[in-house]
Amino acid sequence: MVTASSGSRRTPRSRPTLEVSVLRVGHRPGRDPRLTTHVALTARALGARRMYLHPSDPDLTERLRAVGRRWGGDFEVVPADEWKPLLRSFDGPVLHLTMYGLPLSRVLPRLSRARRAMIVVGGAKVPPELYRLAAYNVSIGSQPHSEVAALAVTLVSLLGLPDAGGMRGARFRIVPRARGKRVVERRERP
Amino acid sequence: MVTASSGSRRTPRSRPTLEVSVLRVGHRPGRDPRLTTHVALTARALGARRMYLHPSDPDLTERLRAVGRRWGGDFEVVPADEWKPLLRSFDGPVLHLTMYGLPLSRVLPRLSRARRAMIVVGGAKVPPELYRLAAYNVSIGSQPHSEVAALAVTLVSLLGLPDAGGMRGARFRIVPRARGKRVVERRERP
Numbered sequence A, B: 001m002v003t004a005s006s007g008s009r010r011t012p013r014s015r016p017t018l019e020v021s022v023l024r025v026g027h028r029p030g031r032d033p034r035l036t037t038h039v040a041l042t043a044r045a046l047g048a049r050r051m052y053l054h055p056s057d058p059d060l061t062e063r064l065r066a067v068g069r070r071w072g073g074d075f076e077v078v079p080a081d082e083w084k085p086l087l088r089s090f091d092g093p094v095l096h097l098t099m100y101g102l103p104l105s106r107v108l109p110r111l112s113r114a115r116r117a118m119i120v121v122g123g124a125k126v127p128p129e130l131y132r133l134a135a136y137n138v139s140i141g142s143q144p145h146s147e148v149a150a151l152a153v154t155l156v157s158l159l160g161l162p163d164a165g166g167m168r169g170a171r172f173r174i175v176p177r178a179r180g181k182r183v184v185e186r187r188e189r190p
Helices: A034-045 A058-071 A083-088 A104-111 A129-133 A147-159 B034-045 B058-071 B083-088 B104-111 B129-133 B147-159
Strands: A019-024 A050-053 A076-079 A094-103 A116-121 A136-139 A172-174 A183-185 B019-024 B050-053 B076-079 B094-103 B116-121 B136-139 B172-174 B183-185
Touching: A019 A034, A019 A083, A019 A147, A034 A050, A034 A058, A034 A147, A034 B034, A034 B147, A050 A058, A058 A076, A083 A129, A094 A104, A094 A129, A094 A147, A104 A136, A104 A147, A116 A147, A147 B034, A147 B147, B019 B034, B019 B083, B019 B147, B034 B050, B034 B058, B034 B147, B050 B058, B058 B076, B058 B172, B083 B129, B094 B104, B094 B129, B094 B147, B104 B136, B104 B147, B116 B147
Parallel strands: A019 A050, A019 A116, A050 A076, A094 A116, A094 A136, B019 B050, B019 B116, B050 B076, B094 B116, B094 B136
Antiparallel strands: A172 A183, B172 B183
């Protein structure tokens, strides 16, 4: 469920103890990286702790590190050339997002006690093993759409809407405005 | 707020009377259309009625029409070569999604009586007029991420999670499953 925050920096998330990781499989380095970049930025902005990336892509890892240097937080893109052992040894429920899965609303209640969850986001071709290795195959609407959208809805359903307070260690912070843009830069201490 | 549906075909949406349109500005036809395709598929799957597209792109309009022939519903991609008059004459609140805007949680309560809403999704460069023409500049988290993610979260917050029952007139329908894929094809009447 979405729990609306007040937008204040100190509003706790609805599930402060749930640590969410994302695994992106089927990335194609060298081809247009924009969709995987959107997956990673969405994971970061909506509260995931890290994104495992298969196959690894040092450029993308570095690009997200640069985002963190500017905008804060400790999100990281972790190379995952072996994703099956990663899922087998993961200490929490694994949710695989697929248009063929069960409705998210039916799966959410089963996750209420989890401390860690892994959300798996497929690319163009999804290895069939993924369906077996996931505890839950989960769909947002049983229609074709977008892995970015499915990830976003799942994260907000698990963690609530993100607050607007900026992330720890940010060099830049947005001041929310009704019109226009306002970004403040943190001053270094003299 | 998200209202979880039971996944049944007949579960009413939380706001059945709200009709949502999406306007995508700054699309670049001929370049990689995948992001705009994701925006359109997300709009359709999460309950928007139509997506206006600026500039127009007949290929993309046709591609979404083909999706509708297979998967049902009456979503359409409408060419919008003149987007400013469209926004000026729109009979309802216009929400422009931007990382610089006000938190969605602060804007949602102001929309509770709207019958129609327009969600504007920018591309790489957003015309400054958009900030003025929108009733609300809205951010999901005040962080850089993805217009697909922002649209998805906004639609689910306005309309609730989509149900899994398939759309009207669909030729194919997914039967949600815990494992694997099941798609049924509607038989034509003899």
